[in-house]
Amino acid sequence: xxxxxxxxxxxxxxEKIEPSDWMPEGYRKTLIRQIAQHAHSEVIGMQPEGNWxxxxxxLHRKAILIAKVQDEAGxxxxxxxxxxxxxxxxxxxxxxxxxxxxxxxxxxxxPTLTWAxxxxxxxxxxxxxxxxxxxxxxxxxxxxxxxxxxxxxxxxFHQRQGYELLIKLCSxxxxxxxxxxxxxxxxxxxxxxxxxPNDSDSIHTEQSMQWKIKRVxxxxxxxxxVDMTVPQAEYxxxxxxxxxxxWNEERGHYDFGEIDWEEFWQVVKGNGPMNxxxxxxxxxAWDEGAWVRAAATAHAxxxxxxxx
Amino acid sequence: xxxxxxxxxxETAELQESIEDxxxxxxxxxxxxxxxRGISHVHIGSLHxxxxxxxxxxxxxxxxxRGEGISVWVVPSAEVHAFEPEAAADYVEANEKVYRLAxxxxxxxxVGQM
Numbered sequence: 001x002x003x004x005x006x007x008x009x010x011x012x013x014x015e016k017i018e019p020s021d022w023m024p025e026g027y028r029k030t031l032i033r034q035i036a037q038h039a040h041s042e043v044i045g046m047q048p049e050g051n052w053x054x055x056x057x058x059l060h061r062k063a064i065l066i067a068k069v070q071d072e073a074g075x076x077x078x079x080x081x082x083x084x085x086x087x088x089x090x091x092x093x094x095x096x097x098x099x100x101x102x103x104x105x106x107x108x109x110x111p112t113l114t115w116a117x118x119x120x121x122x123x124x125x126x127x128x129x130x131x132x133x134x135x136x137x138x139x140x141x142x143x144x145x146x147x148x149x150x151x152x153x154x155x156x157f158h159q160r161q162g163y164e165l166l167i168k169l170c171s172x173x174x175x176x177x178x179x180x181x182x183x184x185x186x187x188x189x190x191x192x193x194x195x196x197p198n199d200s201d202s203i204h205t206e207q208s209m210q211w212k213i214k215r216v217x218x219x220x221x222x223x224x225x226v227d228m229t230v231p232q233a234e235y236x237x238x239x240x241x242x243x244x245x246x247w248n249e250e251r252g253h254y255d256f257g258e259i260d261w262e263e264f265w266q267v268v269k270g271n272g273p274m275n276x277x278x279x280x281x282x283x284x285a286w287d288e289g290a291w292v293r294a295a296a297t298a299h300a301x302x303x304x305x306x307x308x
Numbered sequence: 309x310x311x312x313x314x315x316x317x318x319e320t321a322e323l324q325e326s327i328e329d330x331x332x333x334x335x336x337x338x339x340x341x342x343x344x345r346g347i348s349h350v351h352i353g354s355l356h357x358x359x360x361x362x363x364x365x366x367x368x369x370x371x372x373x374r375g376e377g378i379s380v381w382v383v384p385s386a387e388v389h390a391f392e393p394e395a396a397a398d399y400v401e402a403n404e405k406v407y408r409l410a411x412x413x414x415x416x417x418x419v420g421q422m
Contacts, residue, residue, distance in 0.1 A: 293329060297333065303359065304359065
């Protein structure tokens with residue numbers, strides 16, 4: 001059997017491609033880029049919430065936020081490990097991110113303006129991520145799908161803590177309810193944009209589906225997210241900022257309005273509110289941390305010499 | 309999902325020169341964790357560290373934040389050996405020797421459970 005046929009047969013049989021298997025160069029390159037950008041998203045994603053650690057309103061909330069941000073770092077590390085099974089080095093991937101040649105999920109280019117943003121991000125952003133990541137547990141590449149299983153287990157806490165935070169705000173003072181509504185107003189549409197362009201405008205989808213990297217289309221995932229989230233907003237007593245949002249009995253799904261694709265592409269291109277800040281912060285953290293890495297190396301050498 | 313964020317025309321995703329950093333010399337380690345008593349260590353991921361002690365501490369921090377392990381092993385990736393993929397078929401037993409399987413033997417019912 002030709003290697004390409006064997007490769008596709010493994011995929012058709014819903015079995016996993018493992019690092020030692022033959023794979024088309026396109027499959028390898030697509031996965032490297034996608035998993036790397038996923039890892040970068042986790043690490044950049046530490047910033048919007050890291051921003052509020054010093055201002056959490058209670059010690060309990062501070063501990064939760066620290067744990068969540070630590071989890072995001074860990075998720076990035078699981079994913080960089082997965083990329084390294086494909087023959088790349090994580091330092092090189094990080095450099096590509098710093099140089100702007102690799103991207104990350106656009107949602108993290110929006111600012112976190114109030115404490116209610118912490119709840120909203122957990123509820124909507126992690127909620128959208130879970131929708132996508134549950135699908136990715138079924139992707140064809142073994143190391144990526146296994147990392148997804150691990151991440152999904154931890155992601156659930158992220159969404160629940162955020163939603164619980166909003167329950168507290170929405171059952172509090174009018175100012176707290178207003179803060180929650182304002183956060184929803186700002187994060188709703190960017191969260192829908194997380195699922196990418198409409199299927200008709202998504203050029204990579206067909207190949208990704210054939211290789212079973214992608215298992216469900218952008219539009220279907222987005223619909224899944226909306227259907228799941230609307231009742232959650234209703235419970236909180238919050239209004240989703242979409243006048244066209246309505247239950248469609250015939251389809252058995254919610255109809256919703258058109259995304260502002262101009263905003264979507266502008267943010268992808270680098271013109272979102274926080275694009276420059278995120279990369280500056282990331283490169284500064286790497287540069288200012290150089291002494292820690294050098295110290296760890298020197299200390300290891302010193303221990304080895306003492307033991308010799 | 310926007311992890312496959314579109315590349316703008318003319319944009320390249322290749323690195324022109326390599327990185328210079330203290331971590332360039334750090335070997336990669338494979339991490340194995342025993343989740344609880346009674347089960348085996350399972351391969352769970354990898355990391356880079358300058359020595360075994362740091363690798364163990366980092367593995368604990370990355371892979372056992374929720375008490376997922378009572379024992380952690382780290383092994384330099386270079387010390388994990390495997391058959392070459394092309395040669396694997398020659399070395400790994402095919403399922404032709406069915407006489408190794410219990411199910412190929414018929415034991416009469418009146419004999420009872422065997």
